[in-house]
Amino acid sequence: MPKVIVTDPIDQAGIDILSQVAQVEVQTQLTPEQLIAAIPNYDAIMVRSGTRVTREVIEAGTRLKIIGRAGVGVDNIDVPAATKAGILVVNSPEGNTIAAAEHAIALMMALSRHIPDANASLKSGLWKRQEFVGVEVYKKTLGIVGLGRIGSHVAQIAKAMGMKLLAFDPYLAMERAEQLGVRLVDFKTLVQESDYITLHIPKTPETTHLFNAETFSLMKPTARLINCARGGLIDEQALYEAIVSGQIAGAALDVFASEPLEESPLFTLGKEVLLTPHLGASTEEAQVNVAIDVAEQIRDVLLGLPARSAVNIPGLQAEVLQNLKPYLDLAETLGNLVGQLAGDRVSQLEIRLQGDLAEKDGQPIIVAALKGLLTLALRERVNYVNASIEAKERGIRVVETRDPALKDYSGSLMLTAHGPNGIRSVSGALIGEREVRVTQIDEFPINVPPSANMLMTLHRDMPGIIGRIGTLLGAYNVNIASMQVGRKLIRGEAVMVLSLDDPLPDGIIEEVLKQPGIRDAFVVNL
């Protein structure tokens, strides 16, 4: 039974799902060193934001197939290292959207009305009404940086509260902003015109310290900044100085450059600063959502099914995989076959999508073909996650071409590889819905189903050749399941493909090559 380790508090609903297919161990107090020592025993790890899944953890995780992040941000996971190792990373892109958006709004309101300080003051026995006079958000301008899932929901709530909305999101279509009643502006305009600014962007090199001393100098002295997205988007020291100097009015932060936050100059400030310990996703509902969402994906992947929210194989979403599955099998088979023909160190692979297949998304089919090709060298170390990276690292140039006019099958695929054995090509198609057929090898038309043990010859078409090969295999006690010959001209060059019930014993290829008329012979395992 596979083993899954859960290293952050996860709702029981998720543990129950994992337990359907795996032995689950919950260990939420591990040090980084203890995690590295433990990880070789597990097939999957499930985390929230509390565990750092570093390169060292990934490299030690020799059995790992999947890393599940019960939440959105994957900045605590070394995704490139996981991709390189062929480990799938999945998250829950929507499970905590509402929770995070509501927390941002809660922070904005609590900051505006000094609720935490007023509460603490009253509980300490004081009745100070004058000290906690706040400001209204009605008719104020809210600048939303990042109008994705959470930013959009914040926009909807803020609109209902009577706020004017601006957004900065260079990757968003104008129509989407219009639908939400938000004016898309450049960053400087947003910073200068907003009374409140709320951040809903990922942390990337481009967004790190987006709010720094220079940004604060552009903001209104009455402006307040909310960050419920990621630590590191704000230069916290510069924020402290901007508040102390009166450059801006205040800030409410849920996330910090270093977590858990143990010391900060912001701790010394009063009601103009409001801090929560990364609680954006901490609602009962969100924790159930993300736990179920990610646990289901881990369960499915351990059962050999696709994941619906894979972070490191964009383009291979579950529905796409389901629809394309027969074609992925075809591409993988042909990739493997053409690799065996072209020899080690293929420098270029051309993938030609023909007929109806030319209308489909080529990316997953290319990945499957590369997986088939690289399986020859990398065996089980290559998969859909790392096939493209491994191909790139090996200097394999990938060329995608399309020929919708070719209608010999409803959809067919031709792969051409440049390798030490020259430029070799194979074609294949699906018979019915999902039966793979190899339909051409180099220039020779054939029609063979792939099988685990195959013998292929290139030879001169001449009487007696089929009989001699049959007799030779018989002498080695190898049973022939099916045989196909393809040729372009009578007594010209030809190809023979035999599907065998038994593996070919060592030394037989040398014997085949000695037969008259045989130009080349290969064992092919598909």
Ligand SMILES: NC(=O)c1ccc[n+]([C@@H]2O[C@H](COP(=O)([O-])OP(=O)(O)OC[C@H]3O[C@@H](n4cnc5c(N)ncnc54)[C@H](O)[C@@H]3O)[C@@H](O)[C@H]2O)c1
């Ligand atoms: N505090 C929490 O507990 C909590 C909970 C959930 C999510 N989050 C964080 O909130 C953030 C937003 O999550 P989401 O689900 O809305 O993500 P999303 O991917 O749906 O939206 C992000 C938006 O940011 C935009 N964007 C990217 N780079 C940008 C840039 N340089 N400038 C402006 N816009 C940019 C994208 O175009 C996108 O529209 C993430 O960082 C996520 O990790 C925090």
Ligand SMILES: O=C(O)CC[C@@H](O)C(=O)O
């Ligand atoms: O795990 C958490 O509670 C935080 C999750 C949040 O930061 C996210 O990016 O989804």
